[in-house]
Every structure is written in structure tokens, then in C-alpha cells.
Amino acid sequence: MIEKTAASAPGKIILFGEHFVVSGYPALVTAIEPRAVVRVQRSENTTVVKSGNIIGVWGKGGEQLYPPKNVKNHLQPLHDMAVKLLEDHGVREHFKAEIDSQIPGSAGLGSSAAVSVAFVKALSDLYGLGLGLEAIIKYAMLAEREFHGTPSGIDPHIAALGGAILYNGPGKYSRIQVNHPTPVAVLHTGVRRKTSTMVAHVQDFAAKRPDIFRELAELYGQVLSKGLHSLEQGDVKELGKWMTVNHILLRALGVSSDPVERALNDLLQLGMYGAKLTGAGGGGCVIAVGPETSYSRLRGLPRHYQTFFTTQIACRGVVSES
Ligand code: PMV
Numbered sequence: 001m002i003e004k005t006a007a008s009a010p011g012k013i014i015l016f017g018e019h020f021v022v023s024g025y026p027a028l029v030t031a032i033e034p035r036a037v038v039r040v041q042r043s044e045n046t047t048v049v050k051s052g053n054i055i056g057v058w059g060k061g062g063e064q065l066y067p068p069k070n071v072k073n074h075l076q077p078l079h080d081m082a083v084k085l086l087e088d089h090g091v092r093e094h095f096k097a098e099i100d101s102q103i104p105g106s107a108g109l110g111s112s113a114a115v116s117v118a119f120v121k122a123l124s125d126l127y128g129l130g131l132g133l134e135a136i137i138k139y140a141m142l143a144e145r146e147f148h149g150t151p152s153g154i155d156p157h158i159a160a161l162g163g164a165i166l167y168n169g170p171g172k173y174s175r176i177q178v179n180h181p182t183p184v185a186v187l188h189t190g191v192r193r194k195t196s197t198m199v200a201h202v203q204d205f206a207a208k209r210p211d212i213f214r215e216l217a218e219l220y221g222q223v224l225s226k227g228l229h230s231l232e233q234g235d236v237k238e239l240g241k242w243m244t245v246n247h248i249l250l251r252a253l254g255v256s257s258d259p260v261e262r263a264l265n266d267l268l269q270l271g272m273y274g275a276k277l278t279g280a281g282g283g284g285c286v287i288a289v290g291p292e293t294s295y296s297r298l299r300g301l302p303r304h305y306q307t308f309f310t311t312q313i314a315c316r317g318v319v320s321e322s
Contacts, residue, residue: 011111028224184289
């Protein structure tokens with residue numbers, strides 16, 4: 001009997017199409033390092049989920065033992081997802097899970113989905129369930145819905161599949177071949193925000209001004225096809241240009257903010273070809289591509305930025321770890 005397992009899944013950046021994807025348009029998303037690792041082991045009487053100094057403990061009947069019942073348990077969505085997964089497969093056992101995510105949270109980098117996906121894979125390995133990628137995505141979606149309301153599902157798909165995909169809704173995606181090494185700079189504005197609030201803002205805009213939203217979405221469609229073409233050709237200069245145009249469309253949807261605009265300008269000042277917010281916006285991260293020499297200049301960014309890094313796109317999806 002296996003006693004312990006571990007799995008990891010990558011973060012993500014959306015190169016083109018956040019928010020438009022919620023309204024049914026395709027988005028281009030790619031997996032990036034850093035990753036989230038989840039370690040699970042068998043447990044006797046209680047189920048424990050731990051992430052840094054946040055701990056959740058559940059008793060034999062699934063009742064919350066810690067924190068006290070009247071205190072919100074931030075790990076509840078992961079517990080509920082795991083319970084459903086085990087119930088569906090006739091497993092009546094307890095486990096301890098430890099989450100170690102290097103992906104900044106609430107920043108547009110898909111940290112919660114990476115954790116959910118790695119969690120499902122680690123449990124699948126522990127109990128010998130043999131879940132495939134589609135099943136892993138399905139269960140991770142349960143936690144994502146509890147965390148974020150009505151997510152498009154883009155995050156768990158890319159965390160499980162890895163590489164780069166054109167995503168068009170649950171189960172509807174095509175893999176994009178990335179044949180050229182493509183570094184991307186990621187800069188965290190330091191402002192955390194809620195995906196569900198930002199999504200609600202855009203959906204409200206789309207409902208109140210369907211004519212303008214449709215026009216912006218049509219423009220977005222053209223930007224996506226140009227951007228995709230430049231990525232496939234390895235034309236980083238063009239790719240950057242279309243990323244900036246996508247950002248302008250997101251600005252028009254009202255999901256940029258002063259910190260995002262400052263981060264964008266600071267990156268462009270370093271000589272980047274182009275930049276955009278990634279994820280829900282309002283804060284979170286800004287991404288940029290540029291000539292090779294521009295990435296070392298990130299160290300010269302204003303000192304108030306605490307998180308910035310350069311990463312490669314199209315890294316591997318969920319995997320078992322030893
Ligand atoms: O900020 P994130 O990582 O939650 O990404 C959100 C992307 C949106 O398109 C804004 C929402 C979604 O569910 O696709």
C-alpha cells in the first residue's frame with residue numbers, strides 16, 4: 001500500500017484573451033514555472049489540509065474541527081473537492097495534505113488551479129485511481145468554482161495539460177506548438193484582487209453595452225489571430241506589439257488600474273517590445289516580452305516591486321513527484 005505521494009502543476013499566463021474567454025471567445029494561455037506542489041499521505045481519524053500557516057482539520061463525519069465552525073475555512077473548497085473525488089471512487093479514508101506553492105496568489109498566475117490540479121493528481125496516485133487529465137480537470141473545476149464563482153475553466157486546463165493551448169471552454173481546446181524558446185517577464189504589481197469581482201465588472205459592462213462589447217470582442221479576435229501567428233513564427237517583436245494591443249482592449253473593458261498602468265510603463269521603459277496585464281486585472285501581474293538583453297534590466301525596476309521574474313512559456317503540465 002502506498003503511504004505518501006506528491007504531484008506538481010504549473011502556473012499560467014494568459015497571452016491573449018482574459019475576460020473575452022468568459023464570454024465565449026478563445027484565449028491563448030500557456031503554462032509557466034513556478035509550480036505548486038501538493039504532498040498527501042494516509043491519516044487515521046482526521047483529514048488535514050495545510051498551506052503555509054493556514055490549516056483545516058475535518059473529523060470522521062466530514063465535520064470541521066479547525067478552525068472553529070464560525071470561522072471561514074479558506075481551504076474548504078479543496079477539502080470539498082477531495083471528498084467528492086474519494087466518494088465517487090468508493091474510497092472511505094482520511095489523508096493529510098501539505099501544499100507548497102511557489103506561485104504568487106491572487107495575482108493572475110493561476111495559483112489556486114495549480115494547487116487543485118496537483119492535489120487531485122496526488123490523491124489519484126495515493127489511492128491508485130489512475131485518473132487521466134480530463135478527470136483531473138473535472139475535479140479541479142469543482143474547487144475553482146467554489147474559489148471563483150463562474151470561472152471559464154482556463155486555469156485548471158492549462159495546469160493539467162501544460163504547454164500552450166487555445167482555450168474555448170471546458171473540454172474545448174487545441175494545443176499550440178511553440179517551437180521557439182520564448183522568455184516572458186512577469187511583474188507583480190503587489191495589488192491582490194478577486195477574480196470574481198473583476199469578472200462581474202466585465203460581464204456587467206457586456207450586459208449594459210452589448211454593442212461596444214461586441215466591437216471590442218471583434219477587434220480582439222483579430223488581435224488573437226495576429227498574436228498567435230507571431231508566436232508560432234517566433235516573432236517576439238510582433239508578439240509584444242499584439243500583447244500591448246490586447247492590453248488596450250482590456251483597458252477599454254475597465255480592468256486596468258493605476259498600479260497596472262505603472263507596471264506596464266515601467267516594463268516598456270526597459271525596452272520591452274510589448275506588455276499587458278494577465279488574468280483578471282485590477283492589480284495582479286503584468287507580463288512583457290522583449291529582446292534578449294531586456295530581461296537582465298528587470299533588476300533595475302523601481303524598488304517597491306517585490307516580485308518579478310523571467311520564465312519560459314509552454315512548460316510541462318501536472319506530473320507526479322517523488
Ligand atoms: O486572474 P486569474 O488567474 O483568476 O485569471 C482569470 C481569467 C479570466 O478570464 C478573467 C476569468 C476566467 O475564468 O477565465
